[in-house]
Amino acid sequence: MSAFLGGCADTPHPSARPAQTPTAQYASGRVGPVGYDSHVPDFASRNFEPFNRQDAAAIALREWRMFxxxxxxxxxxxxxxxxxxALKPERIPGLWQRIGEYWWIGQDPYETEVSWTGKxxxxxxxxxxxxxGHYAWSAAFISYVMRIAGANERFPYSPNHATYINAAASGQASGVRAQDPATYVPQMGDLLCVGRGHSKSVTFSMLPTSYGFPAHCGIVTAVNQNGPPFGHELSIVGGNVDDAVTLTHVPTDARGALADTSGHIYDTRYPWCAVLQILYDADREPDSGD
Structure with a gap:
């Protein structure tokens, strides 16, 4: 894992009370009433540590190792x-319950999906x-990581990636900005997003869309790598890839960019439509020793 890129904020005092977040999320992009979500652990909702890149990447990698x-x-x-x-990791003992935790913690408490599991x-x-496919949990995984990392009200938690892609592109999400993958260099903790199926044709210039679309996002867990299979590359971790939490390498250039100066994306597998820049309070935990 490469070194973190910036400094770190002074150690804040944890909030005396849990943060309030929307208690329901609607497909139109509107949110429901704001309240305390008892599904979210106190250490996350009160931000015992500042919301930071190191924790988000470490949480995603922890789940990857579990699978x-x-x-x-x-x-x-x-x-x-x-x-x-029986060969699907999402359905085996110990892991179907973990996917249930992604739903329970990651989704707003009044959503039907909070009670789903891997099977x-x-x-x-x-x-x-x-x-x-009707119970796809990749967006639940991303929402879970953001919740546990302490994003609180900054992230538009949803069972659908398109909800937070569009929220970021429209400026409706206070803690997420949509960036053009042709020009923006991803950082650890950002999200790489792509349309799936017939929506692979969705490009950055089309965002926000007036409709939901099938998509997938992975969280960047390492940047500025140099190794197989692509040489210059970064790593992302995503949920529900091969029915598991899976790591994928993404080709970049020596600058860490996803595209050349003409805007051509190096990755021939994924026509990335957006990088979601997460607005963290810090790059790492204050006492992490890095």
Missing amino acids: GSPVDDDDPEQRPDAAYA QDADGQRFDPVHD
Whole structure:
């Protein structure tokens, strides 16, 4: 993992009370009433440590290690599905419950999805593996990481990536800014986002869209790397990739940029539509020793 890029804020005093956040999120981008979310641990909602890049990346990497540290750099169009439901990490003992925690903590408390797990719906009924696309949890994973890292009211938590992509692009999210992947150099803790399926054609210039669209985002856990398979590269960690929390390498140039000076994206697998710049209070924990 590369060195952090900036200084760190003075150690703040934890808040005396948990932060209040929206208690429901609507597809239109509106939010519901604001209140205390009892699903979020006190250390996160009161910011025992400042909201910082180091913690966000470390939380994502912790979850990646829990799933067995899988790495997949193949083209997503070439990845085979698991032959048997029992081979899906999201459905095995110990991990289906962890995905339930992503939903429970990451989503606003009055959303139906808070009761989902890696294999059960809100009524506790096991759903058929062929329908697990209806219970995709990649945005829940991102929301969970942001919650536990202490983003509080700054992040528009949602079961859909497009909700927070559009919120960032429209300026409605106080702690997230949408940046053009053709010009912006990602930093640790940022989110790399891409449209999926027929929405792979969504570009930065089209944001915010007037509609939701299937998408995927991963959190940047390391930058300025030099190694296989791409040489200059960065790493992202995302949920529900191969039914697990998975690390993917993304090609860059020596500057850490995703595109050349003409705006051509180096990655032939993912036509990145946006980098979501997360506005952290600090690069690292004040006493981390870095």
